[in-house]
Amino acid sequence: MKYNKFFLSGSVIAAAMTLGSCVGDLDLTPTDPSQLTPDQFASDPSGFLDKSIGGVYLQYATYGANGDASVQGFDGGMSTFQRAVFILEEVPTDEASWIPADADYGLFQYGIIPASNTVIMGTYSRLYINIAMCNQFMQTVSDGYYNLTTPELQAKADEYIRQARILRAGAYWYAIDNFGNVPYADENVRMGQVAPQLSTDFKEGRKQVYERVVADLEDIVAWYKDNDPNNRPAYGYVGLDVAESLLVKFYLNAEVYTGTAAWDKCLAHAEAVIGRLGKGGFKNSGLCNNYFQNFGANNKEFAIGGSNPVNEIIWTIPQEQTSQNPSGVGLMSFANSTFMCNGWIGDAPGDADFTCSMADYNSGNGWKCMVARPEFVEKFDWDADYAISPDKRTEWWKTSKDGFGMQNVSLRQAEWGSNGYLAVKYTNWAMDDNGVDAANSPAATDQLGGDYAMIRLAEIYLSAAEAILNGAGSSAKAVEYVNYIRERAGMVPYTNLNLIELQDERCRELYTESTRRSDLIRYGKWISGYNWSWKNQVANGADFSSNFNVYPLPSTTCARNGYTQNPNY
Incomplete structure (x- = not known):
């Protein structure tokens, strides 16, 4: 071009x-x-x-x-x-x-x-x-x-x-x-x-x-x-840890991109990142004590260069509300934390048989534009009604407990509330180790000031575990790494771990963090072997054509x- x-x-x-x-x-x-x-x-x-x-x-x-x-x-x-x-x-x-x-x-x-x-x-x-x-x-x-x-x-x-x-x-x-x-x-x-x-x-x-x-x-x-070797860039900038984390992502998918796997290189770079960042926080793993500290209004504290010694967010996309910045200048957009919160939520109509409020998320807007697919929801543990899960990562979801329908009877906005759960993880609440820190939360506004976490240390742990289970290291180490993530979510730790369990744990931990299509392709589950609602425009899902492993280049280009x-x- x-x-x-x-x-x-x-x-x-x-x-x-x-x-x-x-x-x-x-x-x-x-x-x-x-x-x-x-x-x-x-x-x-x-x-x-x-x-x-x-x-x-x-x-x-x-x-x-x-x-x-x-x-x-x-x-x-x-x-x-x-x-x-x-x-x-x-x-x-x-x-x-x-x-x-x-x-x-x-x-x-x-x-x-x-x-x-x-x-x-x-x-x-x-x-x-x-x-x-x-x-x-x-x-x-x-x-x-x-x-x-x-x-x-x-x-x-x-x-x-x-x-x-x-x-x-x-x-x-x-x-x-x-x-x-x-x-x-x-x-x-x-x-x-x-x-x-x-x-x-x-x-x-x-x-x-x-x-x-x-x-x-x-x-x-x-x-x-x-x-x-001790490179620690200022908040918002990239350096050694982002560079090496990107290598983890490239090597994790090397077989897809080149035809030759690179699990050993993936693990070596992942271990190097873990060695530098895997300190403090949850069980001294380098992870935040609370999962949602990665996705709250104050999540910049947990990014490299932030004020907290725990820096789970390796690559952060800064945002800032004008009301929070003494200069009166902010960095905001209709993407990042704003999109990841407001895209899901909205005020339910007064006569609706389901409940949702922008105030639940301390937001000043809600777009009612996204719903989750039931096959994804089913990957979490639930009670018999799919209403409440012991998995802490679903804490902010709207489910049948709020009157939402789990099935995608359609993918039409007019049926928001009855055609899928809301899998919300970003909010405008400040978060501490125990959850919402209302006293230090910003005002509810249209555009939110929380950062967007492009790469987290949790992803590096999961990638290391995947490389190990593909033959690059000790399975005991993979179990250790994944259990940091699983136990933080309040779930029973694994004693043994296989690739199918790891794939589902990666989905639960990294949901909506822009890894899923890549993961499904690497697992061999994107084209066929696994279907979900409205895949290939069929209500119960249908296989894709084999060329759909990549998108087309734009025709004009x-x-x-x-x-x-x-x-x-």
């Missing part, structure tokens, strides 16, 4: 930066008159390095300056990074569905996505806008715009380049996972050039992109371990750039 020149600006908390993009292309052009241009950078190299890397981080947190979407022709809220990956990884699965009627978005809840779908173009565009932002930052440094005249300035620029490479790898994980043989653009692809597909053969092209991204991450991790479309699309 061809990138027109654009410039970076912004800071992590407040920024004025917008990219324009037409739906049919990724031609990126500046639209904000207050944007910075590189000719200014030399006047304050340190300050402009901060602002420029902030512009990169901003594209992972929200959608554009002044409420504008970076992907034109695509809803601003949907165009955010978190919602884009949620759409790709969760909406077609057994966990969650998006029920408002929409010609293109509506197809995602059935898993049927043509190459012409505008949402596939929007989600793909978001990933490549972020990749382009990372590359453009590195290019402005290498082109000498910052006048780095001291070792301290050069060291700062080098560290920010490492961070941009890590963020780029994060976007590439979702691109490779969902789209397969994607074009590869690193900092050597200049503006105005078309990012190439590395091969016209699907399997070979996907493998080559994977290998390049993994090699880059390995280089970053090796540098940190040689030069900064293929046509304009000469890319080879994914097989059988």
Whole structure:
């Protein structure tokens, strides 16, 4: 795809930066008159390095300056990074569905996505806008715009380049996972050039992109371990732990991406992350004492760089309510914690035979847009009526105890309340070890200020256990790791563990955290062998065509750039 020149600006908390993009292309052009241009950078190299890397981080947190979407022709809220990956990884699965009627978005809840779908173009565009932002930052440094005249300035620029490479790898994980043989653009692809597909053969092209991204991450991790082994970035920034956690995700899925498993590498990197972060908290595991501390209004305390010594949230997407920030400036969007709470909830009508209130979640809005699928609900332990579960991870759900119907009789918004449970995990309540900390909770507002947890230490424990059960280590260690998670949820610990039990535990722990489609594909349960309500637009579920292991590349992108479309699309 061809990138027109654009410039970076912004800071992590407040920024004025917008990219324009037409739906049919990724031609990126500046639209904000207050944007910075590189000719200014030399006047304050340190300050402009901060602002420029902030512009990169901003594209992972929200959608554009002044409420504008970076992907034109695509809803601003949907165009955010978190919602884009949620759409790709969760909406077609057994966990969650998006029920408002929409010609293109509506197809995602059935898993049927043509190459012409505008949402596939929007989600793909978001990933490549972020990749382009990372590359453009590195290019402005290498082109000498910052006048780095001291070792301290050069060291700062080098560290920010490492961070941009890590963020780029994060976007590439979702691109490779969902789209397969994607074009590869690193900092050597200049503006105005078309990012190439590395091969016209699907399997070979996907493998080559994977290998390049993994090699880059390995280089970053090796540098940190040689030069900064105790790396602890400031809150909101990425560093060694995010880089190595991304390697865990890549190696966990290596067999899917390349045809060759890498369980030993997955375990080695997972153990390294656990070795650094697995201290304090629940049973000295590094996990929060309360599961919902990861998903409350104050969850930034439990992120790396946060105020709590327990940092379960490895990669966090910062958000901030304006009312909580003394400067009066916030970083908010209709994604992240706002989406993950308000997307499910709403006030039940006064004459309804079910109950739900936005006040239950300390939120000022509710969209009534999502419901859970019954096959996912059944993975938890319940009483006879599927009303109450001993599993603490269901504490905020709306179930039959609240009058909600468990079955997806339809996936229509008008039947919200009777066509599926609400599997809510994010709220606007502050959380302490015992649960809700009402005294320190913010006011109920439309957009919530809690961070979004992109990668948690719990995921690393589960990935390590999976690598072990696939032959990489001692099964006793896998049981130990999974029992930290299971016991925190109030469930009986395992004495032995098999892969089926582990798969279900991973689903219970990481539900709606944008891993599910990837997991089902790795388990061999996505195409066939396991069905859920409305899979392939059949009420009781039906198998997918084998090409559905990846989405199509957007048809306009293929046509304009000469890319080879994914097989059988």
